[in-house]
Amino acid sequence: MSSLHIKNVKKSYAHIEILKEVNIDVDDGEFLVLLGPSGCGKSTLLNAIAGLEPVTSGEIIIDGLVVNDLEPSERDIAMVFQSYALYPTMSVRKNLTFGMKVRGVSKAEQENELKRVASILQLDKLLDRKPSQLSGGQRQRVAMGRAMVREPKIFLFDEPLSNLDAKLRTDMRAEIKKLHQRVKTTTVYVTHDQIEAMTLATKIVIMNGGVVQQIASPQEIYEKPNNLFVAKFIGSPQMNCVSGHLEMLNGKVMFVGSEDKVNPFRIDLGNVSDRIKQYVGKPIVIGFRPEWINVQAENQQLPGNFSAMVEVVEPTGSDNFVELNANAEPFMARLAPGLGNPGEKMHLSIDVNKILFFDAKTEERIQS
Incomplete structure (x- = not known):
């Protein structure tokens, strides 16, 4: 498990400021949800943590190490995307082990990790299927499994359930919560869905216009919002x-x-x-x-x-x-x-x- 500290992070494109002095601390094993409307800067912040976007100023610190100048592959993070990003011609087994094969992991270790992750995500009976033969929920589990075989310091989720129908979203929320309870890996999860945020998070960051509006537990944000934006954004029906x-x-x-x-x-x-x-x-x-x-x-x-x-x-x-x-x-x-x-x-x-x-x-x- 690892900690994550975001200190005074700013991100600008030309003269447009996307992130404005963002400060967030994530403790070992926490499930942090970045929540806010479209365009609030949450995905930009996630990409900055992953190393996919350079920050204009400020520091991103993983396990005490400033990672601003490290490539994504050197940050020991694993990212699960909205689009699954599976290899369509490979079986589930090969999708799960491909990254380990590229990194030179031994076949014995690949097999051990495959068994461990397939068991946790209940993919044991799907290993020989292609992505086209899977449901949306099964594909998302494979995408999570591909991230899990790395045993990263931090999981990053970028709206992973937005492509699923309502019932599947509910089922997958439960799967992700169970997964976090089992592996206890520090997680940062981006969503615009407040139900996902409230049910999954140990801590929520509400963002609007690139500014952090409130950082607190789901219950505190619901009962004691810092301002009218948070009060109206959280709750269905709203306050x-x-x-x-x-x-x-x-x-x-x-x-x-x-x-x-x-x-x-x-x-x-x-x-x-x-x-x-x-x-x-x-x-x-x-x-x-x-x-x-x-x-x-x-x-x-x-x-x-x-x-x-x-x-x-x-x-x-x-x-x-x-x-x-x-x-x-x-x-x-x-x-x-x-x-x-x-x-x-x-x-x-x-x-x-x-x-x-x-x-x-x-x-x-x-x-x-």
């Missing part, structure tokens, strides 16, 4: 983010929405910190996940309670995604099956202990 301001009413701190000027959305926030009270009279954004909304009895005057009209119901089997409108403020609630009918007025409550507060100007989360 409800409502603009407005705070005001004091009869000694209570109230959030007042901005959409309906005559009869605005109001909600009692309950006990808030002194830090949040400093925003009374100032623009602010509150954030809350759809599953933090619950159905309440009518006319309960408690913190977090509000009423809203149901506009659209999207049943998923295990949940109902309910689109709501409260005084012109749109929300999404994740409710139990059977709850919510279009046109119905619902009495709801937000868990005020979980509500997040963001500065409307900086879009950063207010540490309360």
Whole structure:
């Protein structure tokens, strides 16, 4: 196992800056996911780690060694691509052993590694087939196996599941997670799919516009996003983010929405910190996940309670995604099956202990 440190890395093409002062530390055995929208710089960063792209400035350090000037073959990394990149005329067996043969590995060692990897990835019965005779999931396992026979210091995955259908992606996510639990090799994985990131990662790096927005565990990023970009990017459905301001009413701190000027959305926030009270009279954004909304009895005057009209119901089997409108403020609630009918007025409550507060100007989360 090996560590990876990315220090002050910048990457520019002409006058266009793709990576801006990126700093990331990956410990031995961690599964790091680089997550962000298309064009955010995540694949460029992965290619820089692999040595396929030179960095403009900064250092890439593997196991304490600065590798900026090393060729990809000298970095002891293995990369799994989106396109599988298998040799179509070779059997699975030859695809798996070809790299070892080129490196001069003995036949006995080749056979031992072949057996080890084929057993882990359940390829034993497929060794004599050609890639054209395999399913997409099987081809991806062969691509992973070809990387594994090297026993590299670091695995690099570049959106390896994006070519697969939904069921295969789910199956392969489980395979990759099992693989990491078995071999515990340090892994850097690029994706734009937040479900992959949340289910696979021990640590997630959220990127946007070449800038690291947050580095944290999946749960921390979900519950305590650093800013509005992360809050909206993570979660399906995404976090409800409502603009407005705070005001004091009869000694209570109230959030007042901005959409309906005559009869605005109001909600009692309950006990808030002194830090949040400093925003009374100032623009602010509150954030809350759809599953933090619950159905309440009518006319309960408690913190977090509000009423809203149901506009659209999207049943998923295990949940109902309910689109709501409260005084012109749109929300999404994740409710139990059977709850919510279009046109119905619902009495709801937000868990005020979980509500997040963001500065409307900086879009950063207010540490309360």
